[in-house]
Amino acid sequence: MEYDVIIVGAGSSGAVMAARLSEDRSRSVLLLDAGPDYATLDSLPDDVNSIHEPSTVHHDWGFDATFVPGRVAPLPRGKLVGGSSAINTGVAIRGAPGDYDRWAELTGDERWGWEQCLPYFRAIEDDRDEGGDFHGQGGPIPVRRWTREELQPVQQGFYDACVAAGFEEDRDQNDPETTGITRAAMNRGGPNQMTRWSANLGFLSQARNRLNLTIRSHCLVDRVLVEDGRAVGLRVECDREVQEVRGREIVLSAGAVMSPAILLRSGIGPAEELAELGIASAADLPGVGKHLMDHPMTPLLLHPTEGVVDPAKPLLQTLLRYTSSTGEFNDMQVYLLGHILFAPGGRYGTWQGDEDAEPEWVFAVAPGVQLPHSYGSVTLASADYTVKPVIDLKFDEAEADRVRLREGARLAWRLAHSAELSPFHTGPVDLDQETLDDDARLDEWIHGASSSMAHPTCTCPMGPDPAQGAVVDSEGRVHGVEGLRVVDGSIMPTLIRANTNFTCMMIGARIADWMVEELA
Ligand SMILES: Cc1cc2nc3c(=O)[nH]c(=O)nc-3n(C[C@H](O)[C@H](O)[C@H](O)COP(=O)(O)OP(=O)(O)OC[C@H]3O[C@@H](n4cnc5c(N)ncnc54)[C@H](O)[C@@H]3O)c2cc1C
Known part of the structure; x- marks a missing residue:
């Protein structure tokens, strides 16, 4: 047929x-x-059901990527009906209007501009918190922001640290004008509102x-x-x-x-x-x-004080957006990642520890570049369809990205050592003040810490x-x-x-x- x-x-x-x-x-x-x-x-297995943590093992393609030369780590992609939407972290957010207006320019098709994309974003969602011109009600994907009561103490600590550092409080990350620290909007629903609502x-x-x-x-x-x-x-x-x-x-x-x-x-x-x-x-x-792009991220890992890390609680509840020294609006994001199983001497590209090393629970302040200038590639190693493609992210290609990752690391350090967040940890896992103060040494640290926000496009x-x-x-x-x-x-x-x-x-x-x- x-x-x-x-x-x-x-x-x-x-x-x-x-x-x-x-x-x-x-x-x-x-x-x-x-x-x-x-x-x-x-019928959803727990890892697919729960919005608390992305599922990066049981329903994953098992791809490895070279993030920067010499650093290879897993790049998760969902392998199930629902795709990556069925295993992801569940942050429900759109790009800035200028991103889609740029698409209209690059494609020569004005229908990709923000004003013509907005009705589609609205139709996708059922925003349970916010109305008005930028939000939709009645669509198939429920969107809810974490409430103040739902925030874990360490997430609240990060939120407060951002406010104390002078960032705006942003009640709605999907209002195109907003910036600053927000309680993240998530696509979650189900009986206890904790199911990742996939496509x-x-x-x-x-x-x-x-x-x-x-x-x-x-x-x-x-x-x-x-x-x-x-x-x-x-x-x-x-x-x-x-x-x-x-x-x-x-x-x-x-x-x-x-x-x-x-x-x-x-x-x-x-x-x-x-x-x-x-x-x-x-x-x-x-x-x-040939035009692979992704958001590079360099988590500053922190040894938690007792009781701070609970892997049964949501990984991500707060989200900071800010404008770097490049002046491109909201070109940086910082997450507070509430629990990461880190293997000393191992790799933490996708928040999984190395199986051979003794893992340890840590948490992280994780800055990532949103408007990267570096490009990588996806190529074939073989014509055989059972052989995985070669993924080369080249995260350190562009100086503009290195500048923003340095700034991001220094901001993460400041937030981590603020009065609001320092009670939650006993210190960084692998970064010290001397490294932070020296661009060349910091670049080396960034190289080793390079991770992906898992947004290859x-x-x-x-x-x-x-x-x-x-x-x-x-x-x-x-x-x-x-x-x-x-x-x-x-x-x-x-x-x-x-x-x-x-x-x-x-x-x-x-x-x-x-x-x-x-x-x-
Ligand atoms: C760990 C993780 C966390 C993320 N967190 C967030 C987040 O919080 N918020 C957010 O907005 N985005 C997040 N993302 C990114 C987002 O989920 C993806 O960008 C998006 O889902 C990609 O959609 P897609 O349709 O391009 O591909 P996918 O959703 O990945 O769909 C591709 C589908 O094709 C199937 N497929 C692939 N190859 C073949 C083949 N050869 N034969 C048959 N089937 C095939 C796959 O199994 C898959 O189901 C995250 C992604 C990951 C992996």
């Missing part, structure tokens, strides 16, 4: 696409995901009953089948059997690591590099995988000109291949000043609407 639309990846963007495209019951939609499918709230729970739960929507889990897509310049189907390993499936429209929503990897395996990418791997070119697109950027690195046009169509789109975080032309889940859902909703118009 031939489906009208096949979507690869049921994550933040893919789940939204599938729900919207299957509204028309005459359109057959197949949604494939490599991970398991938990179809109901009751699966929000969008697919409303569409699962449709006979024209088929959701297949445990289906690992190898590549797109291209005939005479048109995508006609997919090669998929499903329950250990390799099969082919045909579709009139193919949409890759496999995320910023796997969407470019699937394109590359399909012969869509830099032809010369693909030839070295024995992959025949279907479309010579030099930009595939921009590996198949939208834009008009493939020669300038664009992979898809402003409606997600792959340049040079008919019937093939990429719709997920990978098509952001540049990274936004925020965590990326809501923007990925917005991307899915926008392009689904355009597809509905086109396919009508």
Whole structure:
């Protein structure tokens, strides 16, 4: 049989696409995901249900990334229906208006500007705390801010330290004008308001009953089948059997690591590099995988005083946004991460300790750059779809990022040593005053502490000109291949000043609407 639309990846963007495209019951939609499918709230395993902590082990792809030369650590990505939205930290936030206006400039399509994206952000959410022009009510994703009563003492200590340091109190991180310290808005719901409300729970739960929507889990897509310049189907390993499936429209929503990897395996990418791997070119697109962006983060780890760290409590409840010396509005975020299992001598790239070392619970003040200038890449090590792609984040490429990480480390130190936060710890794990005062030594510390906020994006950027690195046009169509789109975080032309889940859902909703118009 031939489906009208096949979507690869049921994550933040893919789940939204599938729900919207299957509204028309005459359109057959197949949604494939490599991970398991938990179809109901009751069936969610604890790590997928609880918003207290991202799930970075049990439903993870197991990717390693080189953060900076010589430092390799895990880069978590959700492998289940719901994608990374089903395992993430749950901060519900959008980028700054200027981020989307910049997209409009880079794509030459004004529909990506802030004013035209805002109605989609509003439609996604059901904000239980805030109304007005910038918020939506009645959408599928519930949004709630932590209340003062819900804050753990150490989170309140961080909040108070930020206020004492002169930062504004921000009651609503999704008002575009705001900055400062806030009790974070989270996408959480369920009986005790502690369930991470993923794109699966929000969008697919409303569409699962449709006979024209088929959701297949445990289906690992190898590549797109291209005939005479048109995508006609997919090669998929499903329950250990390799099969082919045909579709009139193919949409890759496999995320910023796997969407470019699937394109590359399909012969869509830099032809010369693909030839070295024995992959025949279907479309010579030099930009595939080449524009990887992510938010670098350098957590200042702190030894807690007794009783401060409780891994059963939420990891993140407070969020500071500020403008660095570069003058770019809200280009920095700082989290108070309430518990991290750190292995001395090990690595803490994704907050997991090294299995071989004796781990220790710590907490962290964690600054991260929101408007990075560094670019990395996703490339293939092999044409074999069972081999993981190579992820090179190059976090230390740009001096502007190094400047902001130094400032961030010094601010984290000041906040940690404030009267409000110092009662919660006995001192930093691996940073001292001499290192802090010396740029060269601090750079070395930053190198070793480099972590990711887990927001890889921009590996198949939208834009008009493939020669300038664009992979898809402003409606997600792959340049040079008919019937093939990429719709997920990978098509952001540049990274936004925020965590990326809501923007990925917005991307899915926008392009689904355009597809509905086109396919009508
Ligand atoms: C640990 C962690 C914490 C985060 N915290 C936050 C946060 O607090 N707030 C926030 O806004 N954002 C957060 N993010 C980022 C956000 O969740 C992601 O940016 C967003 O979910 C990405 O959406 P996507 O649609 O691009 O990809 P994903 O949601 O990752 O979806 C991709 C889907 O494709 C499937 N897939 C991939 N390859 C294949 C293949 N070959 N065959 C079949 N299926 C495939 C995957 O299994 C997955 O389900 C976090 C991410 C992580 C990992």
